[in-house]
Amino acid sequence: MRTYNIEKKDEIEEVIRACKTCYLATSVDDKPYVLPMNFALDGEVVILHSAQEGRMWESIQKNPNVCINWTLGEELAWQDVQVGCSYRVKSKSVVLEGTVEFIDDFDEKYRCLELLMKQYSDREFKFGTPAVKNVGIFKVHISALGAKEFGAKAITPWNS
Numbered sequence: 001m002r003t004y005n006i007e008k009k010d011e012i013e014e015v016i017r018a019c020k021t022c023y024l025a026t027s028v029d030d031k032p033y034v035l036p037m038n039f040a041l042d043g044e045v046v047i048l049h050s051a052q053e054g055r056m057w058e059s060i061q062k063n064p065n066v067c068i069n070w071t072l073g074e075e076l077a078w079q080d081v082q083v084g085c086s087y088r089v090k091s092k093s094v095v096l097e098g099t100v101e102f103i104d105d106f107d108e109k110y111r112c113l114e115l116l117m118k119q120y121s122d123r124e125f126k127f128g129t130p131a132v133k134n135v136g137i138f139k140v141h142i143s144a145l146g147a148k149e150f151g152a153k154a155i156t157p158w159n160s
Contacts, residue, residue: 002151003148003149003150003151004148004149005146006092006094006147006148006149008097011147012094012145012147013041015070015072015092015093015094015147016041016070016094017041017086017119018072019071019072020038020120021036021037021038021069021070021072022036022037022038022039022046022048022068022070023035023036023037023055023068023069023070024036024037024048024067024068024069025066025067025068025069025086026056026059026060026063026066026151027059027063027065028058028062028063032063033055033056033059034075035056037050038116038119038120039068039116039119040115040116040118041119042112042115042139044141044142045098045101045139045140045141045142046068046096046098046139046140046142047112047115047116047137047138047139048137048138048139048140049112049113049135049136049137050135050136051117051135051136052134052135053157054077059137060100060138061102064099064100064101065097065098065099065100066097066098066099066100066140067095067096067098068095068096068098068140069093069095069096070093071091071092071093072091072092072093072099072105073090073091073157074091075090075091076090077140080093088137090150090151091149091150091151092147092148092149092150093147093148093150094145094146094147095145095146095147096140096144096145097142097143097144097145098118098140098141098142098143099140099141099142100138100139100140100141101138101139101140101141102136102137102138103137103138103139106132106133108137109132109133109135109137110127110132112137112139113125113127113132113137114127114147138156
């Protein structure tokens with residue numbers, strides 16, 4: 001089984017959009033912190049939301065450099081059932097590094113909430129003024145992006 005880089009942007013976006021959860025990693029004073037989060041992809045930014053308090057919110061205010069991971073697939077595969085080192089989880093993973101931008105503008109926050117809901121539902125949603133004002137919205141601007149497919153069948157002339 002092989003690991004392949006996923007190079008095509010549309011294939012990377014396909015992996016991201018197929019996921020329901022991303023994992024946001026932050027770090028302050030050499031203390032890492034990871035949280036599962038809902039998300040939306042909007043061009044070259046990832047939109048996230050949370051309460052405007054707590055460890056994660058305080059972390060990104062102190063250090064706006066973050067990392068996000070999406071992982072799709074959990075199928076166990078092996079080359080030889082008797083050899084432990086031949087086991088692998090077949091999956092696709094995207095890792096993004098970026099910088100946080102906090103969104104305070106009401107209309108932009110509303111638009112971001114609409115995009116977040118579109119990731120999970122085809123329904124139209126409305127958001128009350130207090131909900132929009134009180135939610136923390138931030139965008140992660142992508143500075144580095146990589147994706148891989150793990151546990152793929154080797155591509156050879158006789159099986160391609």
